[in-house]
Amino acid sequence: MTGFNEHEIDTARETAARLGVDQVRFIRPFFPADAPDDWFSTMFPRQTLTHDHEAAPGCSWLYRSAYINWDGGLIPCCRDPRDPGVDFGNVFETPFSKLWNGGKYQAARTLLADPGRHDLRSGIVCGRCPVTRGA
């Protein structure tokens, strides 16, 4: 949820209900600390978005959530949603379950478990994330 789409909460809930989605959650975005004020929503103001990767290493996004762009592009989180080159696939072309267990997800999960696997970084958004970059 960001300052740009906060006004669409009701529409998102209504659309989800119409599609038969049984759960809708609005989540904290992954913004840089110096992001402009208008990026932040009243649901998740700037002060709620700090994350210390050294104090709390690791990432559960690859196992619990997904980010689908307007064009069907799938990535594991909102870290780099504007680069189609890092998509894990497209849900308009491939069933979500296949992508969720597909090669890019498997490579990203392997990288997360072993950040020393530099051979897996190319083309995977997690490869340039602070969560894995320190290794």
Ligand code: SF4
């Ligand atoms: S880019 Fe970073 S925060 Fe996003 S799923 Fe990968 S490791 Fe997690």
